[in-house]
Amino acid sequence: MSIEPTSPNSGVSELQSAALPESWSPPPLIKNPLLRWGLLLGLVLYLYLSVGSLEVNWNRIYEGLDRGAKFVYGFMNPNFAERWTDISEGMIESLVMTVTSTAIGIAISIPIGFGAASNLAPLPVYLFCRGIIALSRSFQEIIVAILFVAIFGFGPLAGVLTLSFATIGFLSKLLAEDIESIDKSQAEAVKATGSPWWQWINFGIQPQIMPRLIGLSLYRLDINFRESAVVGLVGAGGIGATLNTAFDRYEYDTAAAILILIIGIVMLSEYISGYIRAGVQ
Amino acid sequence: MLEIKQLVKKYKTGDVAINGVDLKVEKGQVMALIGPSGAGKSTLIRCVNRLETPTSGEIWLNGENIVKLRSGKLRKARRNMGMIFQEYALVERLTVMENVLSGRLGYVGFWRSYLRKFPQADIQAAFKLLEKVGLEKMFNKRADELSGGQRQRVGIARALIQNPDILLVDEPTASLDPKTSRQIMRLITELCVEQQLAAIINIHDVALAQMFAERIVGLRDGRIVYDGSPDDLKPDVLTEIYGEEDWTAVRKRKAKTGPVSEIEDESISEEHMAELM
Numbered sequence: 001m002s003i004e005p006t007s008p009n010s011g012v013s014e015l016q017s018a019a020l021p022e023s024w025s026p027p028p029l030i031k032n033p034l035l036r037w038g039l040l041l042g043l044v045l046y047l048y049l050s051v052g053s054l055e056v057n058w059n060r061i062y063e064g065l066d067r068g069a070k071f072v073y074g075f076m077n078p079n080f081a082e083r084w085t086d087i088s089e090g091m092i093e094s095l096v097m098t099v100t101s102t103a104i105g106i107a108i109s110i111p112i113g114f115g116a117a118s119n120l121a122p123l124p125v126y127l128f129c130r131g132i133i134a135l136s137r138s139f140q141e142i143i144v145a146i147l148f149v150a151i152f153g154f155g156p157l158a159g160v161l162t163l164s165f166a167t168i169g170f171l172s173k174l175l176a177e178d179i180e181s182i183d184k185s186q187a188e189a190v191k192a193t194g195s196p197w198w199q200w201i202n203f204g205i206q207p208q209i210m211p212r213l214i215g216l217s218l219y220r221l222d223i224n225f226r227e228s229a230v231v232g233l234v235g236a237g238g239i240g241a242t243l244n245t246a247f248d249r250y251e252y253d254t255a256a257a258i259l260i261l262i263i264g265i266v267m268l269s270e271y272i273s274g275y276i277r278a279g280v281q
Numbered sequence: 282m283l284e285i286k287q288l289v290k291k292y293k294t295g296d297v298a299i300n301g302v303d304l305k306v307e308k309g310q311v312m313a314l315i316g317p318s319g320a321g322k323s324t325l326i327r328c329v330n331r332l333e334t335p336t337s338g339e340i341w342l343n344g345e346n347i348v349k350l351r352s353g354k355l356r357k358a359r360r361n362m363g364m365i366f367q368e369y370a371l372v373e374r375l376t377v378m379e380n381v382l383s384g385r386l387g388y389v390g391f392w393r394s395y396l397r398k399f400p401q402a403d404i405q406a407a408f409k410l411l412e413k414v415g416l417e418k419m420f421n422k423r424a425d426e427l428s429g430g431q432r433q434r435v436g437i438a439r440a441l442i443q444n445p446d447i448l449l450v451d452e453p454t455a456s457l458d459p460k461t462s463r464q465i466m467r468l469i470t471e472l473c474v475e476q477q478l479a480a481i482i483n484i485h486d487v488a489l490a491q492m493f494a495e496r497i498v499g500l501r502d503g504r505i506v507y508d509g510s511p512d513d514l515k516p517d518v519l520t521e522i523y524g525e526e527d528w529t530a531v532r533k534r535k536a537k538t539g540p541v542s543e544i545e546d547e548s549i550s551e552e553h554m555a556e557l558m
Binding site: 183185186188189190191192193194195196198199200202203204207208210211 | 330332356357358359360361362363364366368370371372373374375379383384385386387389391394395436439443
């Protein structure tokens, strides 16, 4: 039985009710069933084999528990006093490294971030800036730190350069992505007034990316402080060097004091940056 | 004043948005551009401002072919065209004042605008315009705090502070309620008359177009299919522009419901008009 079109403007042809399907299920992500189940099975098999390939030496773990206990015990009794001069010097050095490297990193990241945004930069500039970002992101901080220590010698200079370098990869990439996802119409409207390029950036783009830029910078400050402890382990200055010495001397109580301070400072900065971020929304 | 000759815009995808348009707009003339979605209305005014680059054809404004202009000269030409957008396109995180003053960016140096030290004349003009659009107390509000109608008023002020020769208006009322739509259209047309501005207003609400424009141009599939007075927009013309539809439905409805017909046209809800036209 066919249905008579009731409304005068129904330009769409009516479907016959007999041809309508009875049930529906969502289309699968991978169409070919053989490929779909094959991939799933392969993944499960791979996971099983990889877990099996981990050699677990229970004796070694049993012995290690003892050492772990000592570590935990040291943690229970952190000793701030004994090496306080070393700790405070290391901390101050780390904080100086953090602030300096973050500031340098941000200053370099902003132009690179703009250059790496496909909606702003011409292709050669885009590729060049993306190249710098890829380079920065492909080397882990420790490796870069070892290289810079080899070039500039032990000390905070190598650390500052390492952290600045790492900041560029992080900040430029995320900034570029934020610029690429701006509301185009706002920028277009400013352009339509006949605004020159720099003023267009200042009025049309900058207001849209400012909250994210501030948020990311604060987050990177936080990361750089934590990383400053890590790069210190390979001789690039900061609290990491003090921490390394403490471990070398099996002074777990001093190491614990340092770690507690790091955790405290990171938590404090997290709290402050959350407060600032809420303010700039 | 504005003369478009044989304009063609083909997108990279192969879609032809504008297919040989000739159009002349005189000083002080308010023209409404109507047509179905995808007819090329937006593309046409975006070509005039060169937010889109035409494939071929000429666009003459004040004796200059805009299609040929590059960077610096193009920016100078853009200063003479005020644009008003459908979704207002205000910079949401800037204040109302900054948004209005952004209309002067083509005239003010980088550091002055960066430090927000605009010339006094510009600031006075901004206050005057804000008063005219009824937002004189809102100048320090952030644009995203305003309602739709208020935002569009800021958009109008931003376009007018450019001191343009022509307004390019893209669906100014599409996101607004019927009452605000009328107010905005009235404001735009009044300001055009007052300052002897030409205007091309893209609008898909035919009733609004008839109410406020002195000339109507109908666009279909990138070609002009009607160019004339609002009063001559008869059902057969609307069919020509939009395709087959029962354009007399409004009248029939009025005739059927007897008592309603006593009430003036104005009182028929605008949504109905828009829906049925």
